[in-house]
Amino acid sequence: MSYDNVCKYLAEQYPVAFADWLLAIESQEVEVLKTDGAGGGAAWLDQQQPRAGEVNLIIRQLKRRLGEVEPVLIERVRRLPIVQLEALAEALLDFADMADLVGWLEQVQ
Numbered sequence: 001m002s003y004d005n006v007c008k009y010l011a012e013q014y015p016v017a018f019a020d021w022l023l024a025i026e027s028q029e030v031e032v033l034k035t036d037g038a039g040g041g042a043a044w045l046d047q048q049q050p051r052a053g054e055v056n057l058i059i060r061q062l063k064r065r066l067g068e069v070e071p072v073l074i075e076r077v078r079r080l081p082i083v084q085l086e087a088l089a090e091a092l093l094d095f096a097d098m099a100d101l102v103g104w105l106e107q108v109q
Helices: 005-012 015-023 040-066 071-078 082-094 098-108
Strands: none
Touching: 005 015, 040 071, 040 082, 040 098, 071 098, 082 098
16 A cells, blocks of 8 residues: 555544644644545645744744743644734734733734
8 A cells, every 4th residue: 555545544534633643733723624536625735834834933933032932822823813823923023022922812812
């Protein structure tokens, strides 16, 4: 069985667990898409890769600006929709301390 066939089997038999493993995120964030084989799932994955890069960049910027960021806050940032991530990318330039990040997260949620 080839690697692609194994992945396909796992995705069909254990969609949430496979997505958790593949994307390294918790299942509450996973949306399992059923496709007709026409590439609908590929389009979704194409959108997720840039988002993951943007999330990682924002987290690195937060750490550089504020120092060590609590895991709970990092998780809240990871769960933000793309529009709010973009707003955070701009807002963090004005953050002076961790309270600014906490306040911003409270304001948008």
